[in-house]
Amino acid sequence: MKGIVFTGDKGVEVRDFEVPSPGPGEVIVKIRASGMCGSDLHVYRGAAVKPSAELLVQGHEPCGEIVQVGAGVSAATAKVGDRVMIHHYWGCGTCIDCRTGWPQMCRTAEPRVPTLNEHGAHAEYMRIPAIQTMPLPDSLSYAAGAAIGCGTGTAWGALLRLGDISGKTIAVFGQGPVGLSATMFAASLGARVIAVDIAQGRLDQARAFGADVVVNSAEVDAVEAIRAATAGRGPELVLETSGVTRVAQQALDVAAPWGRICFIGIGADIAFNTKDTLRRQLTIVTSWTMSTVEQMRCAEYVDRMKLPVEDLFSHRWTLDQAVEAYEWFDRQDAGKGVFEAV
Ligand SMILES: [Zn+2]
Ligand SMILES: [Zn+2]
Known part of the structure; x- marks a missing residue:
């Protein structure tokens, strides 16, 4: 064979x-x-x-x-x-x-x-x-x-780690096959989805999969754009799929107080200082398939x-x-x- x-x-x-x-x-x-x-x-x-x-x-x-x-x-x-x-x-x-x-x-x-x-x-x-x-x-x-x-099962598993997402706003960083699957599931489960990517074609597909807001991070500052779309507060939920260190840092920075962030992109190094971070009461999780x-x-x-x-x-x-x-x-x-x- x-x-x-x-x-x-x-x-x-x-x-x-x-x-x-x-x-x-x-x-x-x-x-x-x-x-x-x-x-x-x-x-x-x-x-x-x-x-x-x-x-x-x-x-x-x-x-x-x-x-x-x-x-x-x-x-x-x-x-x-x-x-x-x-x-x-x-x-x-x-x-x-x-x-x-x-x-x-x-x-x-x-x-x-x-x-x-x-x-x-x-x-x-x-x-x-x-x-x-x-x-x-x-x-x-x-x-x-x-x-x-x-890939699609990995997106499903990550959303389970984020918990109850119905009625909440979720920012999904990266709209490759995993990110697009997450956008599709989150929209279907009743979340408002902000999709972020550098490729317009992927963002167009994210819209077709139910994203409410799309952010082209090659053209605008993703953190600023997401804050603008969430009345300055940031999303309650964040999913990072790109594995790029700079993007993973944005995912951490943009979450609302009491936010939950799930990292599934492989390869990013993320640093945070507890003094600067703990007053935001964040929950940070990872997910593997x-x-x-x-x-x-x-x-x-x-x-x-x-x-x-x-x-x-x-x-x-x-x-x-x-x-x-x-x-x-x-x-x-x-x-x-x-x-x-x-
Ligand atoms: Zn695979
Ligand atoms: Zn065993």
Whole structure:
């Protein structure tokens, strides 16, 4: 079967791999959609690997159909023909973190993660433990299921960390696929959304997803613009998705007294002085993706509210187009891409 690998220094190849077969407790999923995620670019742009290196298939946003079931998998867990989403980390399965639906936080066994220590989803088939699959609602496309499995689910998880958002104003910094998903969910849940980005195209999409106010931070001072839109007080809730230090500082600065701020953009360094900050009574939280349970609830919510997750995708590719697809994605100026099986 075909699978996409990164050879470092922006090298991409489509290579041949053995079609996997399932061990006990495992299933084989025919990948119907495999999302491209901003975190792919860390590896894509990384140092070149030796020509002899064994490379793992890339892609950690899989969605597809079960085509083979290993020994010991009950029909209630997974069966051939099931349309499934995948929670893309798995741990020991029995510790408190795994049992509460957070296998990515397993401390008992090193979590298995596609592209890190397992083959990923930019391929025709993928082998995974049956318990990592979950039903994809009938009305949702495979591409929507792939998005919910990472970026869109991450936005859902972050809003849960912010708590009750109905009727409040939330500023969402960064309108990439995660930020746009957060804008869509927050508007749907009854919040007034102020969307911030440097790309007008993304802000236009944020409007279409329900943002009440959009702020182009390439043209105006984001903090001033958000204060102006909130009668000088700032928003009660702030979500930072960009991972850029300067932007994360703005997110911290702009929150209203008693505000809640959630940081999910990876890579920002944030500094604050308690004397200057504590009189604002802020609550600062972080959030890392979502639990298995919340991934399912997120999909149910998207299904029930008929949310336009599909509109996140601006580009659809086949595996053979991998080089072109990642050259496009590396520019980071447009929406979200997905590899789809023809
Ligand atoms: Zn991802
Ligand atoms: Zn565990």
